[in-house]
Amino acid sequence: MQRIEALRILYPDIENDIVVTIMGAVAAEVYSLGHRKNFFYLQHAMGLASSMGLGLALSKPDKRVIVMDGDGSLLMNLGALSTLAWYAPKNLIHVVFDNQSLLSVGGFPTATAAGSDLAGIAQKSGYREAATVRSVEDFARAWRAARERLELSMIVAKVEAAGPKSFLMDLPLLENRFQFQRWLKEE
Ligand SMILES: Cc1ncc(C[n+]2csc(CCOP(=O)(O)OP(=O)(O)O)c2C)c(N)n1
Ligand SMILES: [Mg+2]
Numbered sequence: 001m002q003r004i005e006a007l008r009i010l011y012p013d014i015e016n017d018i019v020v021t022i023m024g025a026v027a028a029e030v031y032s033l034g035h036r037k038n039f040f041y042l043q044h045a046m047g048l049a050s051s052m053g054l055g056l057a058l059s060k061p062d063k064r065v066i067v068m069d070g071d072g073s074l075l076m077n078l079g080a081l082s083t084l085a086w087y088a089p090k091n092l093i094h095v096v097f098d099n100q101s102l103l104s105v106g107g108f109p110t111a112t113a114a115g116s117d118l119a120g121i122a123q124k125s126g127y128r129e130a131a132t133v134r135s136v137e138d139f140a141r142a143w144r145a146a147r148e149r150l151e152l153s154m155i156v157a158k159v160e161a162a163g164p165k166s167f168l169m170d171l172p173l174l175e176n177r178f179q180f181q182r183w184l185k186e187e
Contacts (some may be wrong), residue, residue, distance in 0.1 A: 001135055004032075004033075006097070007029055009143060014066050015072070018056050018152075020040050020053045020065070020066065020067050022046065025167070026068050027041035027042075028069050028166065028167045028169055031169045032065070032164060037182075039176075040176060046076050046155070048070070049073065051146075054092065058087060062091075065089070069097070070101040071097070077175065081126075082125045085122075092153075095122065096118055097157050098158050098159065099159050103162075104181070107161055128149075128151040128152050129154070131173050132158060133155060155160075
């Protein structure tokens with residue numbers, strides 16, 4: 001499965017959700033589908049998208065929060081999983097695109113290439129639900145189930161270490177920050 005295929009499945013559903021992506025390839029691909037003011041691309045802060053998502057989920061319990069993470073990023077901040085599971089916000093879905101690679105900086109293998117199981121780590125950290133999927137159909141099924149479940153959930157999507165065509169995002173970090181902040185205040 002390619003990450004963009006999975007993103008195309010969730011994109012229509014997240015129009016009113018709080019969306020935080022980690023930087024690099026996933027941010028560029030979400031942006032390529034069409035930016036919305038409820039999307040925040042956490043540039044530079046590798047590993048911290050889920051921590052930011054946790055804060056948002058706790059302060060906006062009536063909104064759904066979607067965190068889009070990478071394997072390398074999550075591996076840099078595994079302790080966040082215990083904290084997330086401790087607070088267990090029902091309104092947070094943690095999507096991890098696991099390409100077994102630090103793709104955005106040239107494609108070095110990560111620990112998941114050697115067998116580290118991120119969904120397993122999440123489950124043992126206390127996530128109510130964590131599934132690993134390898135096909136677009138299974139991703140769609142896991143996504144729908146996570147949205148219906150209303151429990152802290154993780155979906156680890158095993159994706160090819162490929163794309164995007166361009167990493168160019170015509171949206172400065174500060175502009176994204178102010179727009180997102182304003183949208184949050186209005187919600
Ligand atoms: C603290 C920190 N260290 C290193 C980087 C450089 N960096 C940017 S993206 C990236 C790889 C991210 O890997 P992953 O989360 O697996 O996403 P992928 O690129 O594979 O989609 C790295 C190492 C950074 N932005 N911040
Ligand atoms: Mg990766």
